[in-house]
Amino acid sequence: MNQHKPIKKAVFPVAGLGTRFLPATKAIPKELLPVVDRPLIQYAVDEAREAGIEQIIFVTGRGKTAIVEHFDVAFELETMMEERGKDMSVLEPTRATPGDIITVRQQVPMGLGHAIWCARAIVGDDPFAILLPDELMIANNGGTGCMKQMVEAYNEVGGNLISVLEVPEDEVSSYGVIAPGKTLSDTLTEVTGLVEKPPVAEAPSNKIISGRYILQPEVMRTLETQGKGAGGEIQLTDAMAKMIGNQAFHAVTFEGNRYDCGSKTGFVEATLALALEREDMGSEVRAIAERLLAR
Known part of the structure; x- marks a missing residue:
């Protein structure tokens, strides 16, 4: 196996205002809205920990301190639960080891690329992961x-990687799409280009970027001098496109399901899908869904 500098840091951009979910997000960060009984951010952090990530970097904004508090120790709650003989294991994933979580502020909403750049001092010279909790x-x-x-996959090929999913061809114009190069395996493909929301007839593939990245620290230097792109914001896709050809760049086709929890319908879909898979409630939820659909 090739030796590459390990991925131990992950950046979570969580500064967004969550306006699509108002009024629910007026006082509660969108990332703390529950999918069944776990906040959205918990799924992403658990995913990072499973991958061996040790340092969690939250890029936050005003009104987002509750996200950090979620991963703190709640002394009063835990004392009460312990005294009453409640199961404490449900809180175990919410306890961060001291020093594992670091926060930085994105004071002005200038796009995903800018949010990632805000974490540059913590990332330093290390390769790092990015997880978008909405996905x-x-x-x-x-x-x-x-x-x-x-x-x-990174341990095999190094360089930069993005997660992709295959979608029906008539949906590609809603996403960032990769131009694929050489196929290395069933799930690993070389990336020769990135196209943001192409017309269906001009899309180089049906593989869309799906909110997970492993990038080399040089992307921070690219973002440093990058001007505004689509929507008047500093776009991460633009910075990644400049790295193609200079560093190895691959796409990993995710073997699993993706739910777009940045939209209300996607959030409802995720809640229903995960509830149906639960042993403690799946059959009951299925009966409820069938009863509602029969109306």
């Missing part, structure tokens, strides 16, 4: 999570 990635049948699949 809920669930492995098939309890299998390997998306970021772990990517880390395993």
Whole structure:
């Protein structure tokens, strides 16, 4: 196996205002809205930990301190639960080891690329992962999570990687799409270009970028001098496109399900899908869904 500098840091851009979910997000960060009984951010952090990530970097904004508090120790709650003989294991994933979580502020909403650049001092000279919590990635049948699949691929090829999913060709114009090069395996493909929301007839493939990245630290230097792109924002896709050809760049096709929890319908879909898979409620939820559909 090739030796590459390990991926131990992950950046989570969580500064967005969540306006699509108002009024629910007026006082609660969107990332803390529950999918069944776990906040959206918890799924992403658990996925990173499974992949061997040790340092969690939250790029936050005003009103987002509750995200950090979620991963703190709640003394009063835990004392009460312990005294009453409640199961404490449910809180175990919410306890961060001291020093594992670092926050930086994105004071002005200038795009995903700018949010990532805000973490440059913590990333330093290390390769790092990026997880967009809005993209809920669930492995098939309890299998390997998306970021772990990517880390395993990185350990083989190094360089930069993005997760991709195949979608029907008539949907490609809604996403960033890769131009594929050489196929290395069923799930690993060389990337020769990135195209943002191409017309269907001009799309180089039906493989869309799906919210997980492993990037080399040089991307920070690219973002440093990069001007504004689409929407008047500093776009991460533009910075990655400049790295293609200068560094190895591959796409990992995720073997699992993706839910777009940046939209209300995607959030409802994720909640229903995950509830149906739960042993403690799946059959009851299925009966409820069938009863509602029969109306």
